[in-house]
Amino acid sequence: MPDSHAASVPHAHHHGHDSHAGHAGHAVAHQFDDAEQQFGAATLGMWIFLLTEVMFFGAILAAYAIYFVTYVDPFEDASNHLSLALGALNTVILLTSSLTMARAVHAAQTADARTQVRWLVRTLALGAAFLVIKAFEYGSKFEEGLVPGIGFRYDGPGAAQHELFLSFYFALTGLHALHMIIGIGVLLVLVWMARRGRFSAAYFTPVEMSGLYWHFVDLVWIFLFPMLYLLGRH
Amino acid sequence: MTPDPSSRTAVNYLNVDYGVRSWLLTKDHKRIGFLYLVSITVMFAIGGLAALAIRLDLLTPAGDLMGDDTYNKMFTMHGVAMVFFFLVPSIPAVLGNFLIPLMIGARDLAFPRLNLASWYIFILGGGITLYAVLTGGVDTGWTFYTPYSTEGSNTNVTSAALGVFVSGFSSILTGLNFLVTIHRMRAPGLRWLRLPLFVWAQYATSIIFILGTPVIAITVLLVAVERSLDIGIFDPALGGDPILFQHLFWFYSHPAVYIMILPAMGVVSEIIPCFTRNKIFGYKFIAVSSLAIALLGFLVWGHHMFVSGQSVNASLIFSFLSFAVAIPSAVKVFNWTATLYKGSIGFEAPMLYALGFIGLFTIGGLTGLFLASLGLDVHVHDTYFVVAHFHYIMVGGAVMGYLGGLHFWWPKISGKLYPEWLARVSAVIIFLGFNLTFFPQFVLGYLGMPRRYHVYPPEFQVLNVFSTAGASILGFGYLLPIVYFAWSMRYGKVASANPWNAAGLEWATPSPPPPDNFAETPVVEDDPYGYTRIDPGEELQVA
Numbered sequence: 001m002p003d004s005h006a007a008s009v010p011h012a013h014h015h016g017h018d019s020h021a022g023h024a025g026h027a028v029a030h031q032f033d034d035a036e037q038q039f040g041a042a043t044l045g046m047w048i049f050l051l052t053e054v055m056f057f058g059a060i061l062a063a064y065a066i067y068f069v070t071y072v073d074p075f076e077d078a079s080n081h082l083s084l085a086l087g088a089l090n091t092v093i094l095l096t097s098s099l100t101m102a103r104a105v106h107a108a109q110t111a112d113a114r115t116q117v118r119w120l121v122r123t124l125a126l127g128a129a130f131l132v133i134k135a136f137e138y139g140s141k142f143e144e145g146l147v148p149g150i151g152f153r154y155d156g157p158g159a160a161q162h163e164l165f166l167s168f169y170f171a172l173t174g175l176h177a178l179h180m181i182i183g184i185g186v187l188l189v190l191v192w193m194a195r196r197g198r199f200s201a202a203y204f205t206p207v208e209m210s211g212l213y214w215h216f217v218d219l220v221w222i223f224l225f226p227m228l229y230l231l232g233r234h
Numbered sequence: 235m236t237p238d239p240s241s242r243t244a245v246n247y248l249n250v251d252y253g254v255r256s257w258l259l260t261k262d263h264k265r266i267g268f269l270y271l272v273s274i275t276v277m278f279a280i281g282g283l284a285a286l287a288i289r290l291d292l293l294t295p296a297g298d299l300m301g302d303d304t305y306n307k308m309f310t311m312h313g314v315a316m317v318f319f320f321l322v323p324s325i326p327a328v329l330g331n332f333l334i335p336l337m338i339g340a341r342d343l344a345f346p347r348l349n350l351a352s353w354y355i356f357i358l359g360g361g362i363t364l365y366a367v368l369t370g371g372v373d374t375g376w377t378f379y380t381p382y383s384t385e386g387s388n389t390n391v392t393s394a395a396l397g398v399f400v401s402g403f404s405s406i407l408t409g410l411n412f413l414v415t416i417h418r419m420r421a422p423g424l425r426w427l428r429l430p431l432f433v434w435a436q437y438a439t440s441i442i443f444i445l446g447t448p449v450i451a452i453t454v455l456l457v458a459v460e461r462s463l464d465i466g467i468f469d470p471a472l473g474g475d476p477i478l479f480q481h482l483f484w485f486y487s488h489p490a491v492y493i494m495i496l497p498a499m500g501v502v503s504e505i506i507p508c509f510t511r512n513k514i515f516g517y518k519f520i521a522v523s524s525l526a527i528a529l530l531g532f533l534v535w536g537h538h539m540f541v542s543g544q545s546v547n548a549s550l551i552f553s554f555l556s557f558a559v560a561i562p563s564a565v566k567v568f569n570w571t572a573t574l575y576k577g578s579i580g581f582e583a584p585m586l587y588a589l590g591f592i593g594l595f596t597i598g599g600l601t602g603l604f605l606a607s608l609g610l611d612v613h614v615h616d617t618y619f620v621v622a623h624f625h626y627i628m629v630g631g632a633v634m635g636y637l638g639g640l641h642f643w644w645p646k647i648s649g650k651l652y653p654e655w656l657a658r659v660s661a662v663i664i665f666l667g668f669n670l671t672f673f674p675q676f677v678l679g680y681l682g683m684p685r686r687y688h689v690y691p692p693e694f695q696v697l698n699v700f701s702t703a704g705a706s707i708l709g710f711g712y713l714l715p716i717v718y719f720a721w722s723m724r725y726g727k728v729a730s731a732n733p734w735n736a737a738g739l740e741w742a743t744p745s746p747p748p749p750d751n752f753a754e755t756p757v758v759e760d761d762p763y764g765y766t767r768i769d770p771g772e773e774l775q776v777a
């Protein structure tokens with residue numbers, strides 16, 4: 001395999017030495033002319049996918065915003081059912097995981113397989129921690145009788161709108177958690193690939209694309225946290 | 235190494251491997267287009283049989299053929315199968331898949347594996363929906379309006395909604411693949427303003443796929459979740475708003491009409507120059523109007539909700555914007571008509587469909603303006619006038635375009651010629667059958683017959699009998715191409731590389747094309763549609 005294509009990959013170190021030549025991940029697929037075209041296609045594809053995701057979350061966030069404007073007081077009250085401490089902790093965890101993900105992308109281009117794996121595993125652990133905390137939050141909602149549909153027991157003022165708020169809470173955080181689970185699955189694949197020495201300055205597209213996805217999921221949470229947890233605090 | 239196009243033993247995408255595995259695991263965009271062709275034909279047959287049942291039931295004012303519930307399930311099945319599993323994927327997934335790489339001089343789409351995945355997702359979504367139909371059916375109509383779909387109906391709404399949700403991802407992935415391919419894989423010299431108009435149309439359609447489909451996906455998902463887990467996003471008892479569902483639903487489903495019609499417009503823009511031997515008139519206007527339709531189309535959804543309790547101010551704006559979106563559509567119609575001017579027009583089957591498209595789409599579009607008018611809509615809303623209008627667009631427009639495209643590119647797809655004479659007869663039968671079916675429905679609707687009822691006052695019977703007679707003719711007309719296309723695969727005359735003397739890179743490959751499309755990446759040096767006008771007595775020629 002010619003190693004000249006290394007120079008055409010953005011961010012690549014121009015050392016022109018390709019120690020992993022021959023791996024399937026390295027080859028330019030038959031429909032592409034060169035690695036640059038392949039990388040450009042992957043990047044554009046990922047951004048378009050994220051645009052789709054924006055519309056996906058955007059639709060339900062718009063619905064939520066409309067209801068919030070209609071039911072300001074009960075929604076602000078209902079927001080106090082959520083645990084600010086756990087929400088804030090999860091925000092910190094996710095922001096940190098974006099940092100470790102960025103380091104993983106960097107390591108994929110510059111470092112050895114062990115370092116790559118280390119940053120990926122840290123990201124993975126933080127993502128898992130987020131989900132564990134989320135599960136505890138869901139559990140306590142269940143105990144407090146705040147799960148819509150099955151055993152919603154709150155009967156204070158504006159109880160119906162409280163249930164509506166919590167319906168959105170579960171729908172939004174549930175969708176987000178689903179994206180986190182998919183992200184963790186993707187990270188597991190990356191760890192496996194990194195251990196087999198698949199990534200180098202010449203080829204790190206999967207890590208970079210997964211990084212974009214991970215940051216996006218993080219960003220969604222940055223919207224969800226204030227919109228759900230901080231409504232009732234003045 | 236260059237395969238000889240005239241040689242019958244040359245390796246092409248069809249004969250490269252005959253195994254079932256080689257089809258089910260193929261990553262070749264041409265084979266995946268073919269897989270879609272077969273799958274959506276099955277869905278078309280299911281939706282068509284439901285339509286036939288509806289029309290037979292409407293023969294008599296009392297609706298003697300079936301009960302109320304069965305009738306509701308029939309029109310729901312018809313709508314769901316035809317909209318989500320036939321019309322939306324039709325031209326993009328079959329012809330777009332097959333043609334885009336060929337037209338831009340690429341060896342495949344950017345993501346072949348993703349392309350195959352999108353077909354499997356389509357099959358999964360279709361399977362879930364068929365399961366919903368076979369285990370009792372759905373009766374909400376294809377629109378799944380809340381609160382009927384969330385609380386009222388006791389039919390299989392949840393699984394049908396999930397089927398639609400799943401199949402949405404097939405659209406999204408197809409759109410993503412097309413956008414990346416058109417951006418990144420064009421042959422050297424193929425600048426944006428040299429792209430065939432079919433590619434422009436697919437580009438605009440793909441934008442709708444990726445921006446609109448996620449909205450319907452989350453919406454039907456919320457309906458499914460509300461039914462199964464009792465969370466109350468649209469539940470009025472909790473202060474939820476069923477009208478919000480309509481907003482979200484039409485935010486996708488109005489643009490979905492352009493998902494159906496834009497690709498058909500792209501097909502017509504290819505056929506007309508070829509069969510008039512003229513350069514297309516107003517290339518840039520046609521190209522840009524596709525984008526204008528795609529973007530403006532996202533701003534008009536409220537015209538479905540003039541009588542839903544939407545504010546008058548909102549309705550005024552939606553009405554105005556709906557009129558505005560007619561402008562780029564009219565731009566296309568005028569440009570096609572101008573292309574016909576002084577052309578040497580041939581009336582081969584693809585051209586018959588293209589001409590049919592122009593006439594029927596114009597009627598459908600203009601009656602759409604009746605419906606976009608605030609006052610008139612109150613009278614004809616939810617009547618057969620609406621049904622006639624959107625069938626002129628979706629069947630008279632989209633299906634005509636699809637059939638025209640299938641005929642035009644069939645020699646390329648199959649390597650065989652279809653029987654031309656029979657095809658022309660079928661096109662005429664379809665045109666006549668279509669008008670006999672749907673023109674009476676304009677009158678019925680204007681007289682006040684509501685849609686989705688199967689019992690009606692006796693004075694409406696004559697027009698309903700006309701409509702049912704037309705539907706039978708139309709159904710027969712559709713059967714013919716299915717039969718002779720299948721027949722021609724085996725017995726048709728061998729097609730040359732370019733039987734229409736058409737311009738365009740896809741005709742520079744052998745028929746059918748080899749697995750990798752082009753032996754060498756072509757270099758494009760000219761604008762598209764290099765047809766030169768023929769004066770009487772001159773030979774056909776392509777520049």
Ligand SMILES: [Cu+2]
Pocket residue numbers: 487488491534535537538
């Ligand atoms: Cu509309």
